[in-house]
Amino acid sequence: MSYDLDRIKTMLPEYLERSGIGITKRAASHVECHCPLHQDGTPSFAADLVAGVWLWKCWPCGVGGTVIDLHADKNGISRSCHDAIKGTAEVLGIPDNGKSLPPMTTDQRRARAAMNAAQNAERLEQENAERITDALKGRRVDILAPFLSSSWRADFWDDSPTILDGPVEDDARLFIRGLFNPEDVLWLGDQFDSGEASHAENFRTACKWLRLGNLPPRIAPGIFKSGVISRSDSNLIRSPFIVIESDDLIGHKPTDDNEREENKRLCAALICLCRDRLKLTLRAVIDTGGKSLHGWFDRPSDDALKALLSISQGLAIDKGVVTRASNPLRLPGCVHKTTGRKARLHFLNSNTF
Ligand SMILES: [Zn+2]
Known part of the structure; x- marks a missing residue:
């Protein structure tokens, strides 16, 4: 015999009702009634839903417990x-799982075996990821060391296939022209410009954006369906890029200019590691004007992306930024509120020629 005890313990109000005990006061997680255990003139029996379990107490009786205890x-x-x-289960009409359920069919047994196998695989993967993360954390400095450069700005600038010697005001246009096709529908806007009818104007084709005088401060890396108003994943039709960044490569969030600069130097090394060691195709490097760099890369194969995600935590890569093509990221020229500095484009490897 086996009963679903967790379920039974969520059903105290039903038990009272089924036993003909009128509930005199009822809220989502609190009920009161006349105590079924003593001659109760005023309702002195009270129960509360605590962490998914109904627990009752009667003060005159001086006892309490679960519905089974009652x-x-x-x-x-x-x-x-x-x-x-x-007895509690019978009052509640809950079947005895061990007795009353029919034996599993072959399909059900296979489905359960598949589910168990999937859970095991997931657990192994999780354990593996934790091991990798621990190993990488301890060696992060060593891993990044070969890619560190004090002249990372000049290095990116020298390496950039597109010559970036214009004013910062031109950077956003170069960036959009270099990475997107004219007919791609892009979201540009302020961080929260999404979800209302008026936000339809935040979704335009690349060529329409390029005709505007002043561009908004942020862009999402994905290509959207036309006619949408919300920057949600379900409105994406393509996610051609992944973006690598880290806010705390120095071990914590930078708080002053020196720390911000050091974090960016480490970000530059991280981006070079992804390009040179992991062989990802680097498209753009943006100095956000704050504490990090954004490395825009071509989205790699699913296997390569999985491998990257498995090391992301160990390398302090912001996992949410990597794959979410609907994130509002800083465009070059965007002014960073903390530092007052403008985001700058340091590298551009156009894919639209
Ligand atoms: Zn009582």
Whole structure:
């Protein structure tokens, strides 16, 4: 015999009702009624839903417990005997799983085996990821060391296939022209410009954006369906890029200019590692004007992306930014509120020629 005890313990109000005990006060997680255990002139029986379990208490009786305890006390049987559970379940009409359920069919058994296998695989993967993360954390400095450069700005600038010697005001246009096709529908706007009818104007084709005088401060890396108003994942039709960044490569969030600069130097090394060691195709590097760099890369194969995600935590890569093509990221020229500095484009490898 086996009963779903967790379920039974969520059903105290139903038990009271099924036992003909009128509930005198009822809220989502609190009920009161006349105590079924003593001659109760005023309702002194109260129960609260605590962490998914209904627990009752009667002050005059000086006792309390779960619905099973109530059934036991009410029927004068031991709280710990099986009849207490069985009796409660019968009042509630809950079947005895061990007895009343029909045997599993072959398909059900296969489905359960597949589910168990998937859960095991997931657990192994999780354990593996934790091991990798721990190993990488301890060696992060060593891993990044070969890619560190004090002249990372000049290095990116020298390496950039597109010559970036214009004013910062031109950067956003170069960036959009270099990475997107003219007919791609892009979201540009302020961080929260999404979800209302008026936000339809935040979704325009790249060529329409390029005709505007002043561009908004942020862009989402994905390509959207036309006619949408919300920057949600379900409105994306393509996610051609992934974006690598880290806010705390120095071990914590930078708080002053020196720390911000050091975090960016480490971000530059991280981006070079992804390009040179992991062989990802680097499209753009943006200095956000704050504490980090954004490395825009071509979205790699699913396997390569999975491998990257498995090391992301160990390398302090912001996992949410990597794959979410609907994130509002800083466009070059965007002014950073903390530092007052403008985001700058340091590298551009156009894919639209
Ligand atoms: Zn009582």
